[in-house]
Amino acid sequence: MAKLGTPSAIKKTGGVKGKLIGGLILLVVFIIVLFNLFNFADTDANKIGLHYGGGIVEDKKFKSVVPPGSTNKLIGPGDTVYPYPIDQRSYIIGGAGADTDNADEVTVVSKDNVRLGVRVQVYFTLNRDQEVLRSFHERIGLKTEAYEDRGWNAMLQSYFRPQIDRALVAVGTNYNWAELYNNEAKKSAFQAAAAKEFTRLLPAAVGGDYFCGPSYKGDNACGELSFTVQKPTPLDKGIIDGLEAKQRAELAKQAQEQKNQQVNVELLSVKQQVALLGSNGYLLKSAIESGKIQFMVIPQNGNVSIPVPTPTTQQSPR
Template sequence: MAKLGNAAAAIRPKGSGSVKAKVIGGLILAVIVIIALFNIFNFADTDANKIGLHYGGGVVEDKKFKSIIPPGSTNKLIGPGDTVYSYPTDQRSYIIGGAGADTDGGDEVTVVSKDNVRLGVRVQVYFTLNRTEETLRSFHERIGLKTDAYEDSGWNGMLQSYFRPQIDRALAAVATNFTWAELYNNESKKAAFQTAASQEFTRLLPAAVGGDYFCGPSYTGSNACGELSFTIQKPTPLDKGIIDGLEAKQRAELAKATQEQKNQQVDVELQSVKQQVAMLGAQGYLLKSAIESGKIQFMVIPQNGNVSIPVPTTGQTTTSPSR
């Protein structure tokens, strides 16, 4: 048995264990190198409707702005530990009182009219983010980092925190210049209210956020910033009984106008009768009226002609003599 064992050991290749260990060690080393490379060479992507802000974050450098990453970029090489914050480039909205994204539920802005009636107002604001480098950096560092606006939930929270209070203030400031009926039932007054509210909101928003961070919906990044689109729906009294009273008043006014029109028509007909009586006399007017109503029938008899005249009492026809 000892001889057989020595024979088996003699035919086993020398160094096979060390080769296997070298292979395993090489694979481990390769994996470590790959991991290290991925940490050294960091890559970033942006969606077609997002623009990126590239900030340094390595061990040996400050966390400062490095570059803008354009929309639709793929495998953009950035440094180890660097971060890219993405913001939207497409049109966005903030809607109060409707369904959909960026919506403040079924809420309404409450304002008080000139005649002290509380009204509910629904508002839609459409805009884009100002993408000039300096302005976008300022927005990110002053607003975005504080509200996490580079995330969807943070973006919606940012709008709620900064847009809603200024909308409330703008509408409240201008609503006191109009009566509730003007805002509810007068299109020209409603348009004037919307224009005034839009101007006030455009003035208040930059002061609240600290810069001209928002542009109009037609802004593309290379044209003029433009004004935000600010629209309102019909302001409606919160007390529905006020609307019912207005509708009842309008129905009464319509009925009154209809009756006045009928009275005017009767006056015209009476004046016509007076003129005919003055011209024909009372008997002549009565005869004319009877003929026109068909109560009196007459026939024109030609000379030297035979005419058959119905006789109501007998129902027979008589022939008048020739003349």
């Protein structure tokens, strides 16, 4: 009788296992569905997010701004958050390998037709006004994928670099090369003019005031971008060598002129003393001053003892 009951026990045990496996499968499916229904987004402390819908039953349209430093913010299934930097950013021409001859730089032709290499630093922040930032994302960010590091760099190269080149070329023809190389006041004027031209060209190229100055914090005035140029340098190094040789010759000429001027002053002094003392008097004065003639001032009615040297007598050998 015991053997007749064994098949029933086995069948019962197998049914329980099947139910457990089926339950686990349903649980996994439920978790997958749950995670698709409840999507979460995070942003770094230096990033602001733009939340766009992307579900099956809704359009891919803007929903909200995700503040910097957000953690596990609940968003809809299929939605996407695009992060953009809010901290100070830079675009530098001549940064990598700046001390080498083949470093990247902008080529400018001066007023006197000398080709100059110019290295530039631009510092800025992204305008985080909601409507402005949204416009930037939809006009520029999506196209260049600027919400990713590689896309951000590509965006700067595509929009910043051409306007920097245009600005420097436009104002460079107003100055001779030596003025930009040697004259600090002229270089400052060149930098100011280039910065003004760049800040005019950039919004027109990108389609809006998407970039602010480095001091912008989101709740203050946007401000102007920081635009700095290093000393423009002739691409032909022989020009610099020629300038330095000319400067050395000029310094030598100035030194010789100073020496000649000093000699003329001394000659004039001699003529005046000869006219006052006579030739012999001047010669006597010069001899006394040089120490060739020693003299002593004797007070009137004073007794002066002058030591007389004792003659040395020689003894004859015995």
